Structure formats: C-alpha cells, structure tokens
Amino acid sequence: MKKIVLLLLGIVAVLVIAGGLFLFFGSPNEPQNSEPQETETERESRVDEAMPEDYxxxxxxxxxxxxxxxxxxxxFENKSYEKRALVYVPAGYQESHDKYNVxxxxxxxxxxxxxxxxxxxNDETPRWQRMLDHLIVDEKIAPVIVVAPTYYPDREMITNxxxxxxPLNERFAESEILDLMPLVxxxxxxxxxxxxxxxxxxxxxxxxFGGFSMGGITTxxxxxxxxxxxxxxxPMAGPNYGTAEAMTAAVTENNFEDDFLIxxxxxxxxxxxxxxxQSIKELREEPDFNEQNLVYFEALGGHDEESFVAQSFSTLQAFWKKK
Incomplete structure (x- = not known):
C-alpha cells in the first residue's frame, strides 16, 4: 500500500510541474490530441540548418x-503609464560608428x-540572447539592436x-510601437x-517586428x-487573429507589393x-502573398523556449545576412 501511495504522489508531482510549465509558456495553444497527422508536403519545410549545440x-x-x-x-484608457523595454546592444557597438538594424x-x-x-x-542570460551573440560572432548575421518591450500596460492586467x-496585442502593434520607435x-x-x-x-x-505566441499574433x-x-x-507560434483581407489591404494601401518578407x-x-x-493557407489564397514573401516552416520543440530559439535562429539569418 505504501508503494502505491508513493507512486500516486509521484504522478501528481509530475502533473503539477507540467501544468506550471504550461502556464509559464502560456499561449493560444490548441489541445495536442486535436492535431491532425500532416504529410510532408502539408507541413512544408523544416529548419534546414540545425542550430549548433554550442549556441x-x-x-x-x-x-x-x-x-x-x-x-x-x-x-491607455485615459491613463498614462511609464513603460520599460530591454535593449540588446551587440558587442563592439560602443567602439564603432556603424548604423544598426533593429x-x-x-x-x-x-x-x-x-x-x-x-x-x-538578473545575472542569468536567456538562451535566446546566447543564440544571438553566437550568430553575430560567427558572422551569420549583421550586428543587430534588439528591443524587447511588453504589451501589458501593467502586469496586473494578466488574466487566466x-x-x-x-486587444492589448493589437493596441501595441497599432499605436504603442509608435511611442517606442522614436525613442530608440x-x-x-x-x-x-x-x-x-x-x-x-x-x-x-x-x-x-517579431514575437512568440501572443507576441506572434501582435506581429x-x-x-x-x-x-x-x-x-x-x-510571427512565431501565433496565428493571424486578423483577416487575410486586412493583410492584403495593408499591402495595397502602402504599395508594397513584394516589398516585405514574413x-x-x-x-x-x-x-x-x-x-x-490555416492562417498561411488563407493568406496564400490572396494574390499578394506567395511562397517567396510568406515563408512557413517548422522547428524543433513544442510551445516552448527550445522552439522559439530555433525559429529565431533560422529567421534572423534570412533577414540580415552579414555582407
């Protein structure tokens, strides 16, 4: 009986830990068991270059x-908030006179x-930043400034x-980003x-502009x-909460046909x-989006840190290659 009780306690502990991880990497996730089995052509391409383990x-x-x-x-809602953003400045920035991508x-x-x-x-360096340091050191990308804000006006606005x-995602992407960019x-x-x-x-x-989960939706x-x-x-692991028509309207209004990369x-x-x-499928049905300006791929991992690091590793190299 004692062994059975210990076994049950172990199972409960595992479930609690798993639940905590889900909350930490909270997202618009759908249940895993609802996922249909995809063929290779349906899933398109995986990351063609695995991230080196040293990264x-x-x-x-x-x-x-x-x-x-x-x-x-x-x-926000007739109230002024003082917001804070973290800014990554690449090694060598202070000694150079170069201009930097953002x-x-x-x-x-x-x-x-x-x-x-x-x-x-905090003394701990996240895996995402470690990966970025290596990309720049190995000259896989040009040095870049990274600005990481929050879309929450106040952390007390986080719900379950x-x-x-x-609404906070759309508000940040539409208006608050224009408060931050001039300062940068x-x-x-x-x-x-x-x-x-x-x-x-x-x-x-x-x-x-990029983001993970609800940050992907913001993108x-x-x-x-x-x-x-x-x-x-x-946009990483965050579907389009707008419409394909709204995306097309943005292209048309700005006359930016084929002058963008997602x-x-x-x-x-x-x-x-x-x-x-589904978001990709709907966009590809619009005349302004194709496999060249709208790329879609899978990376290793689930809805977690491993995955958004791997996705960023691939995409950043497509944006700003070192010349």
Missing part, C-alpha cells in the same frame, strides 16, 4: 552583447521581455486566459536619421497597421500548428 552556451565575454533598460510613456521582439501571454534578454537586475490579451532612433545608431515618422519609414528595410497586427515602418516580420514558423510539437497552417 546554448555563453559566447566569450568580449563577444557578448549588453542589455540596458529604457523607459517611455504611453496612454528588431522589435514581443513576448507571449504571461511572459515578459526577460524571456528573451537578460534583465538588468490568453485571449484576453488580444534618438538614443541608438539605427538607420533612421531621427525619430520622425518619415525618417522611421525610410529606414524600414532595416527594421523588423500579424503590426503588418496590418504599420507595414510602412517594417519590411521584415517574424517568416512564419511553429514548433513541430506545438498545439498552434493547425491554426498557424
């Missing part, structure tokens, strides 16, 4: 980028910027349902000459509302696969 380790100290925090103000990177439900970049009050975040342009050497809207738009070839919204500011988009991706064990695939 999980720290780069040499002199080759590591640094992270600092910036603050800015934004209004990636705005958005977290998922209940997560935060520190899931990508080292918080200034990821769908409650959707004014304080860092980017390709934007100033923080003025016209200068930011002229620098769109050097600006990308689709950024395309719909602010395609004039970004050429590159990286690299959409998902983990091979991720419950969002079917909804991601």
């Amino acid at each position: 999980q380790n720290m780069a040499k100290k002199s080759k590591q980028g640094t992270v600092e925090a910036i603050t800015y103000e934004t209004d 990636l705005y990177l958005i977290h998922g439900w209940s997560m935060g910027p520190e899931d990508f970049l080292q918080d200034t009050s 349902s990821w769908n409650d975040d959707d 342009a004014q304080n860092y050497r980017t390709y934007a000459k100033s923080g003025d809207a016209d200068d930011l738009k002229k620098a769109r070839d050097h600006q990308a 689709w919204y950024a395309f719909q509302h602010n395609l004039a500011y970004f050429r590159y988009f990286m 690299r959409a991706s998902v983990g091979e064990r991720d419950g969002t696969k079917s909804s991601m695939a």
Whole structure:
C-alpha cells in the first residue's frame, strides 16, 4: 500500500510541474490530441540548418552583447503609464560608428521581455540572447539592436486566459510601437536619421517586428497597421487573429507589393500548428502573398523556449545576412 501511495504522489508531482510549465509558456495553444497527422508536403519545410549545440552556451565575454533598460510613456484608457523595454546592444557597438538594424521582439501571454534578454537586475542570460551573440560572432548575421518591450500596460492586467490579451496585442502593434520607435532612433545608431515618422519609414528595410505566441499574433497586427515602418516580420507560434483581407489591404494601401518578407514558423510539437497552417493557407489564397514573401516552416520543440530559439535562429539569418 505504501508503494502505491508513493507512486500516486509521484504522478501528481509530475502533473503539477507540467501544468506550471504550461502556464509559464502560456499561449493560444490548441489541445495536442486535436492535431491532425500532416504529410510532408502539408507541413512544408523544416529548419534546414540545425542550430549548433554550442549556441546554448555563453559566447566569450568580449563577444557578448549588453542589455540596458529604457523607459517611455504611453496612454491607455485615459491613463498614462511609464513603460520599460530591454535593449540588446551587440558587442563592439560602443567602439564603432556603424548604423544598426533593429528588431522589435514581443513576448507571449504571461511572459515578459526577460524571456528573451537578460534583465538588468538578473545575472542569468536567456538562451535566446546566447543564440544571438553566437550568430553575430560567427558572422551569420549583421550586428543587430534588439528591443524587447511588453504589451501589458501593467502586469496586473494578466488574466487566466490568453485571449484576453488580444486587444492589448493589437493596441501595441497599432499605436504603442509608435511611442517606442522614436525613442530608440534618438538614443541608438539605427538607420533612421531621427525619430520622425518619415525618417522611421525610410529606414524600414532595416527594421523588423517579431514575437512568440501572443507576441506572434501582435506581429500579424503590426503588418496590418504599420507595414510602412517594417519590411521584415517574424510571427512565431501565433496565428493571424486578423483577416487575410486586412493583410492584403495593408499591402495595397502602402504599395508594397513584394516589398516585405514574413517568416512564419511553429514548433513541430506545438498545439498552434493547425491554426498557424490555416492562417498561411488563407493568406496564400490572396494574390499578394506567395511562397517567396510568406515563408512557413517548422522547428524543433513544442510551445516552448527550445522552439522559439530555433525559429529565431533560422529567421534572423534570412533577414540580415552579414555582407
């Protein structure tokens, strides 16, 4: 009897730990057992270059980028909020006079910027940042500034349902990003000459927007509302909560036919696969989207850190190759 009780306690502990991991990487996940079996042609292509195992380790100290925090103000529902974003500056930035590409990177439900970049009050470097250091050191990509904000005006707005975040996702992509971008342009050497809207738009070839889970959903919204500011988009494990028609309207209104690249991706064990695939299918039925400007692939992992690191590893190399 004692052995049976111990066994049952062990099973309960495993279930509690699994539940905690789900909450940490919360997402618009669908139940895993609802996933249909896909053929190789239906799933399209996997990552064609596996990330080197060493990329999980720290780069040499002199080759590591640094992270600092910036603050800015934004209004939400007639109230002003002081917001904070983490900014990754690549090694060598201080000694150079070069201009840098910029990636705005958005977290998922209940997560935060520190899931990508080292918080200034924490000694631990996330796997995503370690991977980025190595990409730059090995000259697989040009050095890039990464800005990781949060779409929550206040952390108290986190609920027990990821769908409650959707209005915040769209609001950030439509308006709050325009509060943040001028500050980045004014304080860092980017390709934007100033923080003025016209200068930011002229620098769109050097600006990308990406995110994981609800951050991926935010990325689709950024395309719909602010395609004039970004050429590159990286929605990871977050389907399009807008419509294919809205995406097409953004292309038409800005006259940007074939002047953009979306690299959409998902983990091979991720419950969002079917909804991601459906979003791609609907977009590919629109005349402005094809396999060249809308790429879709699977990476290793589920709805987790392993997967969004692997997806980013592939996509960043497609955005800004080292010349």
